[in-house]
Amino acid sequence: MKMNKLKAVVMMFLLVGLVTIMVACGGNEDSNANVNNGADNSADPETNEANNGDSGENNSAAGDEEDVTIRVAWWGGQERHDMTIQAIELFEAEYPNITVEPEYTSWDGYWERLSTQAAGNNLPDIINMDNSKLMEYSSRDLLVDLQPLIDDGHINMDDVEDVYQDINVAEDGTVMGISLGANALGIAENKDLLAEHDINLEPGYTYDDMIDAMHKIQDNTDEEFFGFDFGNSEFEMFFVYARQHGQSVFNPEGDGLGFEEGTLVEFFDMVQTMVNEEAAASHDIMMDYIDGGNSMLGEGKAAMNMTASNQIIGIQQSSDMEIGLNVMPSIEGGEDGNWIRPSMSFSISSHSEQHEASAKFIDFFTNNLEVNEILQADRGVPVSSVVREHLAGIVDGATAETFAYLELVEDYTSPADPLSPAGESEVRGSFQRVVETLKYDQATPEEATQQFMQEAQAILQ
């Protein structure tokens, strides 16, 4: 009797062990399938509910189509998460047979999460891409060519001008993503502070004009004032600076650098001098604000801030001073360095099995007026001219400012550089480290230039 009991226990444990082994060793696809099935099942009640609720109006959209689930990944702050989730709810109401599972994080963890998912063959159906990563993902066949989905009408691109979409199209005509909105680099300025000190920097002003303005405020204020806020975007700033010199950060082939040594020395010298002469915030103060999630500009501790145009929407929300946008400083006799950046896009991953449903989702974001009212142009000015005109009449405040800015900046742009090569993030890391040593006065501009160029070339080779 006792023996039997023991036997039973042993058998049970062996069985449990065996089953676990079998599950664990099962192929990747199997376990994925399990996950997907599970997701489908759990989502069913919700979908049915939606079906019942909208039975009257939306029959045409629902039809007899099979229920599908798509996963959508994006990065952002809480504001963007809230707006995007609201937009997804609208989409689900419109297409009751499609359930959308959102996967969102902040920028910091976003790419780490995606790359692990990529390694596990488990990327979300729709990925919010950034221009700087597009090449990396596309060159590894992780993105689906969207041209066929455009051709068969699932994504309507009739109202989207080429200028917004060109950057997402590879040389061979592959469409890697659909732009989510346009922005441009620019200078956010604290209008109240500048007006108080009687400073008026008309577009076309130079870097020297900007530095003089910072000194003027610094000399005439009793308040704590840091001057210019680089916003940890010195790399972007140099992108424009190099282009203003008729050069570029990367060479067209993407296997080396595309600027002259002297250009970078000049730029580094400017950065270092600005910090040393207190025309710009020191590195530790800048990082203190960024880590704390605060804005120097919004608090009136800085007068100008290197940024991307869509970001002033966030700055304005946390400030009771008036924030505006100005073009980047120019170089006398230099070229136009800025460019319109449709910097974010939606791509469909090659791990997706729901291309059509995903395409519908992208189309919805691109062309639906109601959903764009919810999204408030937070990812940039909408790329569809119909949506843009519709929104232009409605939006106000900082969002309206970004719309106006994109029209203004057009006169200061030249054609965009090709997409950054795959090693871009490492090159950027190297640049930022070198800038740090400069701002802490631990290297001369010449030394810093040498170090960066050496490191970058080694990375890009």
Add this chain to the structure above:
Amino acid sequence: MAKADNEVRINQAPPPDREILRMEKKKALKESLTGYAIISPWLLGFFVLVLGPILASFYLSFTDYDLLSSPTWIGFDNYVQILTNDPRFKTSIIATLVFVFVSTPLKLLFALALAVLFNTGRKGTGFFTTIYYIPSIIGGSVAIAVVWRQLFGRNGAVNDILDSLGIAGLNWIGNPDTALSVLIILVIWQFGSPMIIFLAGLRQIPTELYEAASVDGAGRIQTFLKITLPMLTPVIFFNLIMQTIGGFMLFTQAYLITQGGPMDSTLFYALYLYEMAFEYLRMGYASAMAWILLVLIAIITIIIFKTSSRWVFYESEGGR
């Protein structure tokens, strides 16, 4: 063998010793099988979740692997590159060694001092032991790291206190000269777990030694140096090893508070490894770094072990 066995059984009718032995053996086998069956979930976890990744990382350390495409074999390139041509590897090693060799002794000193204080058995020591243990329970957590960043930030409490004393504060975390100390202070502050172990060690010391000493007229300092400290050396040894290894692997606090900056002054090894692996997707390189760290920790542990015969006192070995 089996044939001989059979013959023996046929020839001798009553069950001989050998038969009993066989039964015993069978029973033993059954028992150990049962044992394995019972721990099979854990074993499985070990093989799949621990041993598997360890072997995989060993293989990957000889490859160029970016997670997105499949690994390509490059032999010892990663190791050569790390050891001969990576200035940030050196930076990170130095930062880590400084951190470990400053923070570990200080942490143990604090832990020992408080353990001795709490070993008096006075009223309320239990309460204080608990209070002082709390930092090491919550210390690794994200919340404490964020609090630390606030405390030592530009407008943090530390600067406020200094300000009220008339001393100009500075941005502790943003300054390359002080950032490392901020992390060292945080880690020292988490002395709770070595303290508890010291307390347990102190209670193991036979009271008759102290009685004998007091009869001989030894003072408190003499008692501490001649009895407490020698009797405690095995526990100090244990704590030293554990804290040293822990120090080498410090990640969470540094990642959350300084992210390796400013100017790589707090670029601990684990941080650099993480950066390579997950920010730049150089998994092969990072795997090779992980194996180098393993070797480094092993060497330092061996050195500590080797020296232990000179200073660790085991009662059971008659004093040596």
